[in-house]
Amino acid sequence: MAALAGAVPRMMRPSLAQSYPRSGFPLEGQGRVNQLGGVFINGRPLPNHIRHKIVEMAHHGIRPCVISRQLRVSHGCVSKILCRYQETGSIRPGAIGGSKPKVSRTGQLDSRGQCRK
């Protein structure tokens, strides 16, 4: 599914998209720039296409250091995403949010429900 991992963009919510205060693009207001000159959002996963590019380049035989420079992402992130990709075989991030499952609290299993949308 790696090749088909790209299909879940956080499209603007109908209610939010309708709530356009003014300006052309109220969204993406947290656009930050890292030392590499790349735009990312603090506390939010990278765009789907960026992740796909990282895996694609890595599969091509390009060094992680080159990928990080070419895509403008921190090498730490590249390493993390590549590691996860090899583990799970998927490009998508883990399950963010979601409170602690009561069942796990009892002290049996610690596997969090990886419910991907």
Next chain:
DNA sequence: CACGTTACGGTTGAA
């Protein structure tokens, strides 16, 4: 110079 891991700040989302 290249790579892995940790530290930090921030957001998300169910309970």
Next chain:
DNA sequence: CGTTCAACCGTAACG
């Protein structure tokens, strides 16, 4: 309906 809390996010820094 609003708050809480743990987990993951990615960058920045360390080794």
